[in-house]
Amino acid sequence: MLPRELMTDFLAIALYLLVGVIFAVVPLIISRLIVRRSTGAQRDETYESGMHTIGSAWMQFTAAYYIYALIFLAFDVDVLYLFPVALAYGKFAVRDFVEVVIFVGILSLAIVYAWRKGVFEWKVKE
Missing domain, CATH: 1.10.287 (Helix Hairpins)
Structure with missing residues (x-):
C-alpha cells in the first residue's frame, strides 16, 4: 500500500489530468452540437476572402x-x-x-x- 502523502499526490495529478481532458473535450462536443453542417458542391470549392476562384486552385x-x-x-x-x-x-x-x-x-x-x-x-x- 502506498503512503498517504503519495496517494494525495497521485490524486492531485489525476484531478489535473481529468480537468485538462474535460477542458479539451467539452468545447469539441459543444461545437458538434451547435454548428450547422453544410453539404453540396460548393463545400469542396476553394474559398479565399469571399471571392470565387478563377481557374484551377492547383498552381x-x-x-x-x-x-x-x-x-x-x-x-x-x-x-x-x-x-x-x-x-x-x-x-x-x-x-x-x-x-x-x-x-x-x-x-x-x-x-x-x-x-x-x-x-x-x-x-x-x-
Missing part, C-alpha cells in the same frame, strides 16, 4: 514564399528567445546588455545578408 508558388516563411520563423524564434533572456539577466546589467546587443546584431547581419542577396525583392511571373 506552383515560387520559392520566395518559402524563403519568407523560413526567415520569419527564424526571427520569430529568436525574438521569443529574448524574453526569457531579459528575465534571467539582471545582476550584471552592462555585460548582459552587451550580450543581447551582440545577439541582435548578429540577427541584423542575417537580415542585411538576405537583403543584399535579393531575398526581399518580390519577383512576379507573368
